[in-house]
Structures are given as structure tokens and as C-alpha cells.
Amino acid sequence: MLLTDSDWQALSITLQLAALSTALLLVIGLPLAAWRVRKQTALRRILDAVLALPLVLPPTVLGFYLLVLFAPTTPLGQAWHWLTGQGLAFSFAGLVLGSVLYSLPFVVQPLTVAMREIPQSLLEAAASLGANRWERLLRVVLPLLRRGILVAGTLGFAHTLGEFGVVLMLGGSIPGETQVVSIALFQHVEALRYGEAHRLAACLLGLSFLLLLLVYGLGDTRRAAPMRS
DSSP, X not given: OOSOHHHHHHHHHHHHHHHHHHHHHHHHHHHHHHHHHHOOSHXXXXXXXXXXXXXXXXXXXXXXXHHHHTOTTSHHHHHHHHHHSSOSXXXXXXHHHHHHHHHHHHHHHHHHHHHHTSOHHHHHHHHHTTOOHHHHIIIIIHHHTHHXXXXXXXXXXXXXXXXXXXXXXXXXXXXXXXXXXXXXXXHHHHTTOHHHHHHHHHHHHHHHHHHHHHHHHHHHHHHHHHXXX
16 A cells, blocks of 8 residues: 555545635635725725735644634633534644634635626626626626636645644644644654655645646636637
8 A cells, every 4th residue: 555544544634624624715715805805995904914914924823822712711712612512622623723714815815816807897787787786696706706716726725735833733643533644744754754754745745736737727728718719
């Protein structure tokens, strides 16, 4: 076998984490991107700064403050326990929360760019033909956002695959529960098991490369579309 059983478990947990986090990121990111496009206020600039924090903030700092905010004695921690039935630390749900917050700018930014490129004249034409807000969303906005959604989802998924600091702070390294690929790779190197580290790193490298090919392929298709028309 190329990978050990524990490595397969780590890969499975990583893929589950990336898939669930990406779905939540798109649900959260679409309305946030729409709000950023529509609003030009001081509050929007504050929101932009908050959304960009994970780009410059060390992931361990984010993980630490999440642990503090969601401690069992805090209102957020008690609400979290009521919703999930467990504490934030050393849980898969904690990994999801940290991953969503840490990858949010990688999803919101491409969605914002895609929404800004939608011609306002198309929405006005749809409204003049009697389409209500929901019909304009379903028949005009979402079809035009399809590539933007795919790019944002791919970037969010790829970014989640390589997370280390925030998932280590929140989930630790429990095999079969919270141990993801990046942590398993670090432990292989720490134990001087370079063969296992090479194989695991190669899997992650190959998967990340394929995802980036998809992103650039979508971008090339988008640029070529006006030329074909």
C-alpha cells in the first residue's frame, strides 16, 4: 500500500473537512459578497478588514482566540456545546469552524469579483420584463456566477487541504477523529519517517495541483468566451 491505514484516515478526514467547509463557505460567502458589492460605507471597509485578517494573521493566533471565545465558561462556548453536544477543542466541529473562518477570504474575494462583473443592464432588463427579485437571482445572477462559484469553491477546498496551525490548535491530532493530512505529514517528518512523509506529501501535492489546474482552466475559458462570440 502507498499509504498506511492512519494516513488513509487522515486523508479521509481532510477531504470531509474540505468538502463540508467549502459548502458552508459558499453559503456564507454569497450573501457577504453581494453585500460588499452593493454597500459602499465605512462599515463595509471594516468588514473588508475583518475578512482579510486570516490572510495576515498567523493561524495559531486565530485558533487560540477561538479557543478563548468558545471556552466552556463563556456564552459562546455554552451555546456551542448546546448545538454540537461537545466542546470546541479536540472536535471535528471545531475543525470546521476554524477552517471556515480561515478560508473565508479565499471564497468571498472571487465571488465579489464575479458579482461586480455582472452588467447592471441585464438586471434592469429582467426587471422591466416583469421578473421579481427571486426570478432575477435564479435566472440571471446565478447562471452568470457559475464560474465564479466554481473558482471560489475550488480555492476554498484547496486552501482547507493544507491548513495546519488552526486545525492543530482546535483539533489536536487524534487519529481517526481530528488528525488531518498536514498534521500526519508533520508527525512523519518529526519521527524521521521520510518515506511515509514523501508518499503523503505527494498525494497532497497532486491533489492541490489538479485543483489549481481547474481554477486556471476556468479562468482561461472565461477569457476565451467573448472571443468566440
